[in-house]
Every structure is written in C-alpha cells, then in structure tokens.
Amino acid sequence: MPGGRLTHEDRRSIASGLAEGLGYAEIARRLGRPTSTISREVARNGGPMGYRPDHAHQATGRRARRSRPTPQPELPGAAGAYGRDPEAVRGFVEEFATLMAQTGVPRMAARVLTCLFTTDSGSLTAAELAQLLRVSPASVSKAVGYLEDLDLIRRARDPRTRRERYAVDDDVWLRAWSTSAQKNTLWSDAARQGAEIFDSTTPAGARLEHMGLFFARLGDDMASGPITAAAGENVLTVLAALVHAATPLTAAQLATALGWPPDRVTTALHDAVQHPGLTDPVTVSRTEPGTYTVTARPDRLTNAQREALSRA
Incomplete structure (x- = not known):
C-alpha cells in the first residue's frame, strides 16, 4: 500500500537497510515507497545514525493521537515554480541537508542553506526559515552566523518590509x-x-x-582556478618536451618541435606557471626573456633536505 502509513515492519526494514549502508532510494524501492517518504521518516526520527524503528513507531503513534495539527508551511515556490509535490520538495530538502551534514556541515546550517537554494528567489527571512524548518529563531540565527563566516550567504534588506533577508548568489561556490x-x-x-x-x-x-x-x-x-583536462594535457606535453630537451627553449622552438600552433604553446606555458600543481615536483621557469626551462620546485624540498643534497 504505497499511499498508506509505514508499518512497524516497514520501519524495521528501514533500520536494516540503513545498517547495510543502503541509500534512501534503494530502501524505498524495496518497500515500494517514494524516496521522499523514507528520507522524511529517517530525518524526523534521529537521522541515519540514530534511527530506531521501535522509537520511530511509538513517536508516530503519539503524533497521530494529538489534536489536528496546523497546516504545514509550504516551501516557497514548491507548488508553483517547481511544479512538483511540496512534500517531495520537502523530502529533498531534508535528504540533501542530511548529505551535507555527513560531510561535516552542522545539521541546522545545512538545512538553512538547502532551503535557500530550493527557493526561486534564493532568499528568505529569519521568520520564514524558522517557520519552514519548525525551529526557534535562535537556531536560525546561529546557523546563519556559521554560513556567513564561510561567505556562503549574505544579508540583504527588503525595501518593502525593511526586514533582513538571507540570500545565496549564483557565484556562491x-x-x-x-x-x-x-x-x-x-x-x-x-x-x-x-x-x-x-x-x-x-x-x-x-x-x-x-x-x-x-x-x-x-x-x-x-x-589559480580550475583547468580543463585538455589544457592539462597540453601543459604536460610541453613539460615533457622541456625535460627531454634538457636545455632552455623558446616558445617558437617548442611549437616547431611539437608541430603545434604558437598560441597553443604560449597558452600551455602560461597555464604551467599559473597551475604549479600540474607540473609538481618541477616547475617551468624563464631563464631569460622568451626562453623556458624546467627546474625543481623550490618549495618541494625543505632547507635541511637541500643542504643534505648539496653535501651528497
């Protein structure tokens, strides 16, 4: 019964799957349930490391006996802009936040950041975050402070309400x-x-x-920033050419020897200088204007090691 409530046996199967290291999608497939149902069940009952089927079943029973709850706050943009079931979006938020928490990000900070990313505007007020996450404003404030220290979010004043909004930008990463x-x-x-x-x-x-x-x-x-695989291959080829030549060469000489256009060699030499990690443990350097050679990286050996080698 895919649309019914989870049974005690279902919860035991979830616990067994977590113990085996299975992902939410695989557990859901075995039970014939939506992945969001499993991720939400685990998130509200201790997370992957603290999930206990008996405790989860009892807690669900207690919640069912309570008076009718107030309507759940909808994730901004979930029903309209996303075009998906708000519950599925909410399940994704919890699942993605759990994944971030497993990499070392504090749980509440991960939930706040995921909520901001899953809104079309990319911004929410403290009150909206507190309502959405069903936590206290103090918890939101602490999480926001952590994310600001990492330069992952910024504060912005809403000109209409004069309230502070917390936002993520496209260049955040x-x-x-x-x-x-x-x-x-x-x-x-x-x-x-x-x-x-x-x-x-x-x-x-x-x-x-x-x-x-x-x-x-x-x-x-x-x-120095990222570099494409093709550009990295060009750097290594130029490096190999300089090592093989065992003598300083100009960019024109390299282009002739490699059969490359001059601009390809020039770009490769520039990338070699800007991305020293690609050429480690040697470095491409100029011996005189327009001439290049390969030398050992000065920071690869310590002072003591260089002194010992000079005495060898």
Whole structure:
C-alpha cells in the first residue's frame, strides 16, 4: 500500500537497510515507497545514525493521537515554480541537508542553506526559515552566523518590509573557493613562521615546514582556478618536451618541435606557471626573456633536505 502509513515492519526494514549502508532510494524501492517518504521518516526520527524503528513507531503513534495539527508551511515556490509535490520538495530538502551534514556541515546550517537554494528567489527571512524548518529563531540565527563566516550567504534588506533577508548568489561556490584558498595561504604563512621559530632542523620545525609547504601548494592550486583536462594535457606535453630537451627553449622552438600552433604553446606555458600543481615536483621557469626551462620546485624540498643534497 504505497499511499498508506509505514508499518512497524516497514520501519524495521528501514533500520536494516540503513545498517547495510543502503541509500534512501534503494530502501524505498524495496518497500515500494517514494524516496521522499523514507528520507522524511529517517530525518524526523534521529537521522541515519540514530534511527530506531521501535522509537520511530511509538513517536508516530503519539503524533497521530494529538489534536489536528496546523497546516504545514509550504516551501516557497514548491507548488508553483517547481511544479512538483511540496512534500517531495520537502523530502529533498531534508535528504540533501542530511548529505551535507555527513560531510561535516552542522545539521541546522545545512538545512538553512538547502532551503535557500530550493527557493526561486534564493532568499528568505529569519521568520520564514524558522517557520519552514519548525525551529526557534535562535537556531536560525546561529546557523546563519556559521554560513556567513564561510561567505556562503549574505544579508540583504527588503525595501518593502525593511526586514533582513538571507540570500545565496549564483557565484556562491566560486566565492567559497576563493575564501578557502586565502585560508590555506594563512595556514601556510603561520606554519612557516613556526618552522623558523623552532628551526627546520628539529623534528617540530621540520613538521611545521612540511605543513607550510603543503598548504602553500594547495593555496596556489586553488587560487589559480580550475583547468580543463585538455589544457592539462597540453601543459604536460610541453613539460615533457622541456625535460627531454634538457636545455632552455623558446616558445617558437617548442611549437616547431611539437608541430603545434604558437598560441597553443604560449597558452600551455602560461597555464604551467599559473597551475604549479600540474607540473609538481618541477616547475617551468624563464631563464631569460622568451626562453623556458624546467627546474625543481623550490618549495618541494625543505632547507635541511637541500643542504643534505648539496653535501651528497
């Protein structure tokens, strides 16, 4: 009976499926239920890690004995703009928020962010969020503060009501990427400062220096932005050509040797400089104007390692 309430046996099957590591869609398929029914059942009864079938069944019984509940707040845009069942949209919100929470995002922050993403306007007031999520304004405020610190949402004043609205922009993930890259640079600078204080020849200093090198490379790679697979292949080909030649070459010489158009070589050389992670553990550098060669990355080895190698 796909449209009926979940039975005690259904809930035991859900618990068994979660224990096996099955996804909501597979559990729903086995029970002949909508995926949203399973995700909503798990979300309101402790989540994937805390779901208990007996407790869930008893809690459902208690809710059924209560007086008629007030109408559930509809997700803004669910019935009209989405063209879907509001319950299906609500189930998606809970399921997606659960997925985000499993990656380390606080549960309430994940629910707030998912709600903002699933509205056409991309913005909601604190009161709307509290009503939609059925939580206190204080819970919303704490979640909003967390998301603002990550630069994932912004505040905007509604000129009509003068109320603050919380919004997500289309470039939210690009801004979050940039913020993360900047934080990696801060980690690198702090670790390198520590390496100087403790001396990189000591275990603690060497550990801090390695940490600084790691976050420096990570920050450089993130700050330079993404690159296509084809562009990455061009970089590696130019790199292989310079290694094989074992002597500095101009872009024109590389183009002739590779049989490429000059602009393809120029772009590949530019990408090699902008994306040092692609050429690690070596780097493409200029020996003189217009001439390129390959050298070891200066940040791949610590000071102590370079000194030891020079003595070998």
